[in-house]
Amino acid sequence: MPEALHQAPAAGALKRAPGTPRVLFACGGTGGHVYPAIAIADAIRARIPQAAIAFAGTKDRMEWEAVPKAGYAIHPITVSGFQRGLSPEALARNAAFPFKLAKGLWESLRLIGNFDPDVVVGTGGYASGPVGLAASLRGKKMVIQEQNAYAGATNKLLAPRADHVFLAFDAARAFFPEDTPATVAGNPVRQDLTEASATEAREHFGIPEGARVLLAMGGSLGAGPINGALKVHLKEVLASGETFVIWAAGKRYYQTLNAAVPAHERLKLVPYLDRMDLAYEAADLVLCRSGAITCSELAVTGTPSVLVPSPNVTADHQTKNARALADAGAAILLPEADLDARFDDDVIALLDAPDLLDQMRRKALAIARPDAADEIARAVIALAPPPGASGA
Template sequence: MKILVTGGGTGGHIYPALAYVDYVKKIDPTAEFMYVGAKRGLENKILPPTGIPFETLEIQGFKRSLNPAATKDNIKTVRLFLKSIKQAKNILKKFGPDVVIGTGGYASGAVVYGATKLKIPTIIHEQNSVPGVTNKFLSRYVDKIAVAFPDVAESFPKEKTALVGNPRATSVVDVVPSDILKEYNLDPKIATVLIFGGSQGAMRLNQAMLEAFPLFAGKNYQVLYASGDRYYEEIQVQGFDWDQLKNVSVVPYIDRMAEVMINCQLLIGRAGATSIAEFTALGLPAILIPSPHVTNDQQTKNAQSLVKAGAVKMLTDAELSGALLVKTIDEIMQDSKLRQKMAEASKKEGIPDASQRLHALVTEITKK
């Protein structure tokens, strides 16, 4: 089988696609893949090391402003989109895929739309609780729509839509508990809170952590904080008494995140779709602080669906402080029954067989 995957701009579009590719490689070593992204997207850093054949399109998004400069830019956007459809069709004809899967982003729009015009079976995957502009546009043309949250299904044609989950969940389910926390100078036998703000870190979360560090002294749990490179040096020069904070470990980045997650009892971070897929697959309770800078406030909607399920507590970026953060952590970490209840709710929301479900859709539409 030949599978063309397209999507990009952010890791939230790219990592689910790659997780699905990894799954198919395991069950069908003869499968062939191609990835198509945008020339200026994050995929240009992530894809080359994977060895997957990779093509790019010159494309950009629409500006929401109505000023003359934005209008001029939007005219260019339309021109690039039409040009990209033509380029996409050439790539599709050359590769000859049995199916095209789009995971969001503007490049995905051109490729999937081009595939529908060439009568190639198509699927789009929506990771968030609110549909992205590209997937909303493509929904009327594609054969199937795979969603990660039940709530978003209402935004798409019912007869095409299936609850699949996020393939990143499948990538973490085989991870087993270990002594990895020793690598961060922590005791694997002590309950651990994992805190991170994404690969770059998060300014408001870091400000709250600077206030929170002294408050962690003497707690009966330990804290692992991945600050992001940009904030790591700022923390080192604050003059904290680290001898009094031996239950706290600060690192710029965590490479083996899934392995660390499974050895922790509570997660704190943003409400991105990839992170949610991972911690719910593992059945972790969480405190989520949605980023207010995401289109359509997607992260807040993602978090709210899990709050409703009882799997997480949510704090807003605006209200976040060190005192509030530690108070909320204590409420969960000092109440084992609450923590267990949240963990069970999280596990129930997780879809660890997401890649299998997505592949079932692929099989369904390619056998027609």
């Protein structure tokens, strides 16, 4: 990976090319914040290849690797979240919080001055806070993108300073002031998700012709309760002779499950999925968590789902995401506490109901926003000075 993509800019090193929009993205912490930013950046570059695009993030979170892999420079910002609780570790971290906040704001002001963006785009995560505040203090245009039905703290704080807020779910409007210029555009997702071939998908996973496919997944690390329920009910799932299971157990659980679960000709047990486009194309039904990006991918690909929200997230926002799809008829919301008791009725029975699956598929596509990245990209470009203008 080129080291230049990880370097902070020196003063005066980033020169402005006349008529070239300059966009700085601030995001971090999780893929739910980072990948939408990358999708918007890709859409901007598709429209204006010469656009100058850079990212701000932290060295110890996943954006430090994901952003350069996508071909964009990332500049380090010091950030620290406020720790809940009274443990010695939490108290020690909170004691350092004001100093890290001040340092992060100073670094952000320096980055804004050196890169001189026309527009700053914040997609949430701790890094968005100081960078968004610095952009506002320096009079830069700012766009916020909120992925969840429950708005995150950083985006709520920055929204009054933003020129526009883009929402993935209409339910998120309630968390912003009524006069906030907001548009429901959906979550930016990878465009290749809708371009997969059914034939390639079945060949990739070794799925027999005519088989119904259950895709079970819980993120890159895995979801213990989903894995546990599927392990208990796997014999029943495979009993019909027509069901094929793609089980992405997660890196944390794969070795244990691979040793404990008997091999089966209609079971593909893997640690993670490196071809999500083929996985969605192959699946008749998905059993998974309800993170914001997952919900948007399910809608864009028209994939029926049984959603098991994680109870261990801020403000129970995964339940709110799942409810948005369930209320539209595109998914079934299955609380984790009921996962075992309702597995037969909500998962196995649904696999045997092709008409209902077709109905859910249509309703998922009806609420999909496949052009979200391009819509947001066009708005960002519109905020930048037009060609021939002197710029900020």
